[in-house]
Amino acid sequence: MLTHSEENHLKCIYHLSNKSNGAINTNAIAKSLETKAASVTDMVQKLATKGLASYLKYKGVRLTTKGEKEALKVVRKHRLWEVFLVKELGYNWDQVHDIAEQLEHIKSSTLIDKLDTFLEYPKFDPHGDPIPDANGVIASKPTTTLNILKPGDTCTVICAKDSSSDLLLFLDKVHISLGSKLEVIDYFEFDGSYSVKVDNGSAITLSTKVAENIFIDKL
Amino acid sequence: MLTHSEENHLKCIYHLSNKSNGAINTNAIAKSLETKAASVTDMVQKLATKGLASYLKYKGVRLTTKGEKEALKVVRKHRLWEVFLVKELGYNWDQVHDIAEQLEHIKSSTLIDKLDTFLEYPKFDPHGDPIPDANGVIASKPTTTLNILKPGDTCTVICAKDSSSDLLLFLDKVHISLGSKLEVIDYFEFDGSYSVKVDNGSAITLSTKVAENIFIDKL
DNA sequence: TATTATTTTTAGCTATGTCTAAATTTATTT
DNA sequence: AAATAAATTTAGACATAGCTAAAAATAATA
Ligand SMILES: [Mn+2]
Ligand SMILES: [Mn+2]
Ligand SMILES: [Mn+2]
Ligand SMILES: [Mn+2]
Numbered sequence: 001m002l003t004h005s006e007e008n009h010l011k012c013i014y015h016l017s018n019k020s021n022g023a024i025n026t027n028a029i030a031k032s033l034e035t036k037a038a039s040v041t042d043m044v045q046k047l048a049t050k051g052l053a054s055y056l057k058y059k060g061v062r063l064t065t066k067g068e069k070e071a072l073k074v075v076r077k078h079r080l081w082e083v084f085l086v087k088e089l090g091y092n093w094d095q096v097h098d099i100a101e102q103l104e105h106i107k108s109s110t111l112i113d114k115l116d117t118f119l120e121y122p123k124f125d126p127h128g129d130p131i132p133d134a135n136g137v138i139a140s141k142p143t144t145t146l147n148i149l150k151p152g153d154t155c156t157v158i159c160a161k162d163s164s165s166d167l168l169l170f171l172d173k174v175h176i177s178l179g180s181k182l183e184v185i186d187y188f189e190f191d192g193s194y195s196v197k198v199d200n201g202s203a204i205t206l207s208t209k210v211a212e213n214i215f216i217d218k219l
Numbered sequence: 220m221l222t223h224s225e226e227n228h229l230k231c232i233y234h235l236s237n238k239s240n241g242a243i244n245t246n247a248i249a250k251s252l253e254t255k256a257a258s259v260t261d262m263v264q265k266l267a268t269k270g271l272a273s274y275l276k277y278k279g280v281r282l283t284t285k286g287e288k289e290a291l292k293v294v295r296k297h298r299l300w301e302v303f304l305v306k307e308l309g310y311n312w313d314q315v316h317d318i319a320e321q322l323e324h325i326k327s328s329t330l331i332d333k334l335d336t337f338l339e340y341p342k343f344d345p346h347g348d349p350i351p352d353a354n355g356v357i358a359s360k361p362t363t364t365l366n367i368l369k370p371g372d373t374c375t376v377i378c379a380k381d382s383s384s385d386l387l388l389f390l391d392k393v394h395i396s397l398g399s400k401l402e403v404i405d406y407f408e409f410d411g412s413y414s415v416k417v418d419n420g421s422a423i424t425l426s427t428k429v430a431e432n433i434f435i436d437k438l
Numbered sequence: 439t440a441t442t443a444t445t446t447t448t449a450g451c452t453a454t455g456t457c458t459a460a461a462t463t464t465a466t467t468t
Numbered sequence: 469a470a471a472t473a474a475a476t477t478t479a480g481a482c483a484t485a486g487c488t489a490a491a492a493a494t495a496a497t498a
Contacts, residue, residue, distance in 0.1 A: 005485065026446060039486055041447055046484095058446060058493055089333040099327050106321050114308040224455065245476060258456055260477055265454095277463055277476060 004105045007074045008033060009043045010052060011104075013063055014071035018141070023060030072136040077112050078104040079125035079132075084115060086126040093126040093177075094168035127168070128159025128178050128215065144218060146182070146194070147211035154183045159215035167213055174204050182216070223324045226293045227252060228262045229271060230323075232282055233290035237360070242279030291355040296331050297323040298344035298351075303334060305345040312345040312396075313387035346387070347378025347397050347434060363437060365401070365413070366430035373402045378434035386432055393423050401435070 002010070012032050016024045026044065030037045044061045047053040052067035063071060081103040085096040113134055116122075123139065124130055130139035142159055149155060157180045160167060171177065175198055185203050186195035192208035206214075221229070231251050235243045245263065249256045263280045266272040271286035282290060300322040304315040332353055335341075342358065343349055349358035361378055368374060376399045379386060390396065394417055404422050405414035411427035425433075 003484080035485095036487065037446065038448080038488080042485075045447095085330075089330070089337050091329075091333070095329075099325065099330055102325050102327075103322075106318065108318050108321075110310075110314075111304075111308070111318055114310070118308055222454080254455095255457065256476065257458080257478080261455075264477095 001107070002070060005043060006047065006050075006052075007070070007105055009040070009047060010063065010067055010071040011074045011078070013053065013061060014068060014075065017062060023056070023062050025060045029061075069136055072132045072138060073112075074104050075138070076132040076134075076136075077106070079129060080112060080115050080119060080122070082125045082127070083119050083122045083131070087119065087122075092168075092172065093163075094165045094172065096126065097163050097165070124159075124178075126178075127163045128157075129163075142215040142217075144216055145212050146184075146196075146206070146214040146216050147192075147208060149184045149194075149216075149218065151184050151186050154181065154219045155216035156181055156219065157214055158217050161213040161215060167210070170210065171214075174198065174206075175201070176214070181219075220326070221289060224262060225266065225269075225271075226289070226324055227320075228259070228266060229282065229286055229290040230293045230297070232272065232280060233287060233294065236281060242275070242281050244279045248280075288355055291351045291357060292331075293323050294357070295351040295353075295355075296325070298348060299331060299334050299338060299341070301344045301346070302338050302341045302350070306338065306341075311387075311391065312382075313384045313391065315345065316382050316384070343378075343397075345397075346382045347376075348382075361434040361436075363435055364431050365403075365415075365425070365433040365435050366411075366427060368403045368413075368435075368437065370403050370405050373400065373438045374435035375400055375438065376433055377436050380432040380434060386429070389429065390433075393417065393425075394420070395433070400438075 009029065012029050013024050016028055016032065026037045026040045029040045029044070033040070044053060044055050047067065048055040048061070051064060052070060053061050053063055055061045078100045081100045082093075082096045085091045085099060086093055091099075116134065121133075122131055128142075130141060132138040145161070146155065157176055157178055159178070160171065176182070181199050183197040183200070184194055185197055188194075192211075194206045194211055195203050196206055197203050228248065231248050232243050235247055235251065245256045245259045248259045248263070252259070263272060263274050266286065267274040267280070270283060271289060272280050272282055274280045297319045300319045301315045304310040304318060305312055310318075335353065340352075341350055347361075349360060351357040364380070365374065376395060376397055378397070379390065395401070400418050402416040402419070403413055404416055407413075411430075413425045413430055414422050415425055416422050
């Protein structure tokens with residue numbers, strides 16, 4: 001049986017492994033979990049002892065097949081609970097992360113599949129991230145971001161790159177949500193910002209940073 | 220912020236205080252939480268330090284007003300999650316206790332009231348126990364049990380005295396659930412057992428112990 | 439390549455929560 | 469009332485999980 005901390009570390013390593021390839025270093029994990037490198041080292045050694053990670057001193061860590069399976073279970077739980085919080089309880093997508101961070105650790109051999117059934121097998125969470133199925137099979141995350149578009153291009157928003165409240169609050173403010181149709185009106189070399197029409201409404205300005213964090217389907 | 224263990228102890232003391240009056244002794248708590256008296260002593264001293272309980276060495280513990288308020292919050296969470304598990308996810312009433320035991324510890328200032336709204340403000344949990352409202356106001360538990368009835372009496376089942384899986388599984392087997400109409404056909408002095416018709420069906424036999432654990436409304 | 443800087447690990451400390459065994463207090467019997 | 473039994477607390481141990489500071493390894497730079 002895994003502890004909350006073990007699960008959090010597995011999930012973190014899983015996510016970091018998807019962003020960059022190769023072994024994951026201690027500092028990156030510590031930063032992501034808001035903890036210290038020394039603490040991560042302890043945990044990573046523990047995971048290795050349990051056969052959930054392979055770890056070489058000073059060389060970083062990667063998940064074993066077994067570890068990835070466990071990580072995917074946590075990701076599945078996290079995302080299904082997020083769907084529940086937004087769709088059933090009426091939370092906004094920027095409010096659910098911290099609660100899901102706790103709910104993902106509830107232990108039960110039946111709960112999450114019953115929740116999945118109740119929610120009618122959603123494929124994506126409120127941030128557009130794919131939900132692993134009961135066997136741990138997960139769709140790959142999209143790769144196209146808004147900043148590849150040129151003036152005149154149109155697209156649909158399908159996912160937010162990270163679930164940080166700051167990004168989501170900003171998108172809410174400019175009325176961009178999953179499924180929004182965007183049309184790039186202009187691009188400004190000076191600061192890399194975009195002028196964009198949201199759902200054929202008025203044009204707004206998006207910074208490079210925002211544009212890099214919105215996954216899209218180009219139309 | 221209370222830890223899981225603190226919350227479990229508060230809830231336990233609250234429940235025991237409702238069964239017997241006067242201070243609650245360490246052993247009773249240890250037995251109920253499946254832990255040891257020495258551990259309970261530590262915890263109870265901690266609760267006293269935090270102003271949640273009043274404690275006199277060797278004399279037992281009782282909750283302060285503040286402690287009871289916290290206990291009621293946990294009870295509210297536990298019972299609302301039980302309603303969710305049974306009504307929405309399709310669990311049986313004998314399967315939800317252990318999961319609710321975990322869910323009751325999820326920290327959020329908004330979650331439980333949203334869940335309450337979602338469930339349309341249920342007044343009782345799946346075992347017939349009253350659910351405290353958002354202000355901590357709770358209906359009193361019924362007091363009439365099946366064993367006060369005489370042959371010829373009829374009643375409605377409103378609550379099971381404890382939520383132990385053993386009792387609930389037995390009641391399931393004989394098709395007794397909340398709302399069932401029971402008619403006492405016979406009482407046997409020899410072993411204190413009852414012959415009872417369930418919902419005007421065939422007669423079954425209930426032991427004294429079972430009869431003492433079913434709360435009823437006499438008709 | 440030698441030196442310096444950065445990253446990572448180890449060592450040692452702290453806090454929580456649990457346990458067993460011994461000591462103490464309270465309750466029950468002779 | 470004294471002796472014995474039972475309940476309760478204390479003392480000391482262990483496991484988990486976090487931290488800081490020092491040591492060691494690796495990476496970057498002169
Ligand atoms: Mn978590
Ligand atoms: Mn998400
Ligand atoms: Mn609990
Ligand atoms: Mn219940």
